Amino acid sequence: MAAAVEFTKRQREIIAIVKREEPISGAKIAARLNLTRPTLRNDFSILTMTGMLDAKPKVGYFYAGQHVPSLSFATLYETPVAAIMLQPVLIQATTTVQDAVTSLFMNDVGSLYVTDANQQLQGIISRKDLLRSTINGGDLSRNFASLIMTRMPNVVTTIPSARVLDAGYLLKEHQVDSLPVLAADTQKVVGKITKTRLMTYFIEQGLKIEQD
Amino acid sequence: MAAAVEFTKRQREIIAIVKREEPISGAKIAARLNLTRPTLRNDFSILTMTGMLDAKPKVGYFYAGQHVPSLSFATLYETPVAAIMLQPVLIQATTTVQDAVTSLFMNDVGSLYVTDANQQLQGIISRKDLLRSTINGGDLSRNFASLIMTRMPNVVTTIPSARVLDAGYLLKEHQVDSLPVLAADTQKVVGKITKTRLMTYFIEQGLKIEQD
Numbered sequence: 001m002a003a004a005v006e007f008t009k010r011q012r013e014i015i016a017i018v019k020r021e022e023p024i025s026g027a028k029i030a031a032r033l034n035l036t037r038p039t040l041r042n043d044f045s046i047l048t049m050t051g052m053l054d055a056k057p058k059v060g061y062f063y064a065g066q067h068v069p070s071l072s073f074a075t076l077y078e079t080p081v082a083a084i085m086l087q088p089v090l091i092q093a094t095t096t097v098q099d100a101v102t103s104l105f106m107n108d109v110g111s112l113y114v115t116d117a118n119q120q121l122q123g124i125i126s127r128k129d130l131l132r133s134t135i136n137g138g139d140l141s142r143n144f145a146s147l148i149m150t151r152m153p154n155v156v157t158t159i160p161s162a163r164v165l166d167a168g169y170l171l172k173e174h175q176v177d178s179l180p181v182l183a184a185d186t187q188k189v190v191g192k193i194t195k196t197r198l199m200t201y202f203i204e205q206g207l208k209i210e211q212d
Numbered sequence: 213m214a215a216a217v218e219f220t221k222r223q224r225e226i227i228a229i230v231k232r233e234e235p236i237s238g239a240k241i242a243a244r245l246n247l248t249r250p251t252l253r254n255d256f257s258i259l260t261m262t263g264m265l266d267a268k269p270k271v272g273y274f275y276a277g278q279h280v281p282s283l284s285f286a287t288l289y290e291t292p293v294a295a296i297m298l299q300p301v302l303i304q305a306t307t308t309v310q311d312a313v314t315s316l317f318m319n320d321v322g323s324l325y326v327t328d329a330n331q332q333l334q335g336i337i338s339r340k341d342l343l344r345s346t347i348n349g350g351d352l353s354r355n356f357a358s359l360i361m362t363r364m365p366n367v368v369t370t371i372p373s374a375r376v377l378d379a380g381y382l383l384k385e386h387q388v389d390s391l392p393v394l395a396a397d398t399q400k401v402v403g404k405i406t407k408t409r410l411m412t413y414f415i416e417q418g419l420k421i422e423q424d
Contacts, residue, residue, distance in 0.1 A: 045254040046261055071283040077418040101347050127339050134346040135313050165422070168415035177408075196389075199407045202414040203380035206289040210377070 006072075007052075011043050015052055015065065023060035076205055081167050082160035084201050085181050085191030088113045093122055093146035100145050101130050110194060111178035114149050119188040121157065121180050123149030158193060159184045164201065167193045219264075223255050227264055227277065235272035288417055293379050294372035296413050297393050297403030300325045305334055305358035309345050312337055312357050322406060323390040326361050331400040333369065333392050335361030370405060371396045376413065379405045 007015070010033070017032050018024055026044060030037045044061075047053040054064040089107045091100055093114050100112055104127065114123040125145060133148045134140060156174045158167050158181055167179055171193070181191035219227070222245070229244050230236055238256060242249045256273075259265040266276040301319045303312055305326050312324055316339065326335040337357055345360045346352060368386045370379050370393055379391055383405070393403035 042254070042257040045257060049258055071285045071288065073283045073418075073421055076283065077422070098347075101343065105344070127343060131313065131339060131343045131346065132317070134343065135310075135352070140347070165415065165418045168411060169419065172412050172415050195411045196407050198414070199380060199411040200384050202410070203377065203384050206285070206377045207381065209285055210289070 018061050019063045022062045025060040077165040078163045081162045088192040090115050095145045096141050097143040098140040123151045124155050125149045157182050230273045231275045234274045237272040289377040290375045293374045300404040302327050307357045308353050309355040310352040335363045336367050337361045369394050
């Protein structure tokens with residue numbers, strides 16, 4: 001059983017002092033802050049329990065925080081989709097399969113969104129859809145995107161205010177690679193969230209925490 | 213700035229008492245544990261600071277822990293690759309491109325690993341490689357996997373003891389979809405880690421924490 005602690009301003013000041021002057025006694029830290037030692041008792045408890053500080057009897061406090069990377073559920077999982085979504089590549093229903101494949105490679109993406117003139121989503125085309133279409137043969141310059149796309153309302157979508165966790169849940173449950181992000185009011189396509197984007201996001205957060 | 217706290221046995225006992233008897237005064241909790249109130253002062257500080265308990269003056273302590281999901285860097289990011297890797301789909305260098313595409317769809321995977329008779333990795337084929345090959349035309353039943361695969365030593369690989377964070381870093385930096393996992397000693401292919409697998413892993417961990 002564990003929980004996350006947000007440190008108070010005073011606790012962050014104590015950490016800063018210890019980082020600068022370690023080893024340093026509790027009395028000296030209190031003096032730096034113009035406070036009495038008993039006032040700081042709780043802060044010292046919190047800071048040693050969380051592993052930020054190490055206390056050695058008769059020597060003082062040491063900084064030990066680098067060994068306890070901190071992670072908050074809210075920061076990691078409750079970030080809104082809007083904060084990490086990507087620009088989608090849009091094509092039209094009358095784009096040929098040939099041009100769709102070219103667009104996929106040119107933009108180095110895994111999916112294309114088919115929209116009408118008002119940026120309303122009509123469908124989505126994945127790398128897998130294109131591979132299925134090319135292997136089946138036929139004239140790729142005469143087949144239209146509308147023929148091979150997954151069509152609305154069968155496309156799983158999300159909204160900008162959804163949490164990263166919710167978007168990931170949809171990608172996982174529906175086994176899709178990409179989620180169009182639609183404005184909650186106008187339903188216009190405003191972004192995309194992909195498995196790759198989410199994976200990269202989680203790894204970047206982990207690397208950042210490790211370097212803290 | 214935040215940190216993770218592991219609760220002590222006594223703190224877990226306090227939480228259990230409060231869950232059962234809330235609202236309950238500090239004095240009563242001390243009595244249940246056969247301890248004095250001052251002895252518990254630090255524990256109460258920790259438990260309220262971490263959001264596990266709520267204190268209302270003249271009323272007592274309430275359980276508030278469900279609002280503070282806990283997350284540990286070690287659990288989330290330092291899990292070894294071996295714990296979450298998948299079984300790869302293996303083909304041979306002499307498998308035709310046609311059969312490779314069939315294998316990709318049949319197994320519903322994004323990549324195929326090309327190995328020799330000793331399970332040594334020779335190369336890897338992605339959905340993108342196959343799409344490029346099919347769009348370029350030619351007789352897919354006469355082209356071999358060896359022609360279109362990314363060839364060793366140009367394949368980015370990992371080992372079972374690597375951390376999830378390390379594997380994700382490689383996927384991200386090299387912009388590949390799939391990492392063969394090779395046994396550190398024999399170099400045999402023993403698994404695979406994909407962007408999808410990592411994304412699913414992070415989301416599953418998040419859902420689990422939320423439900424705790």
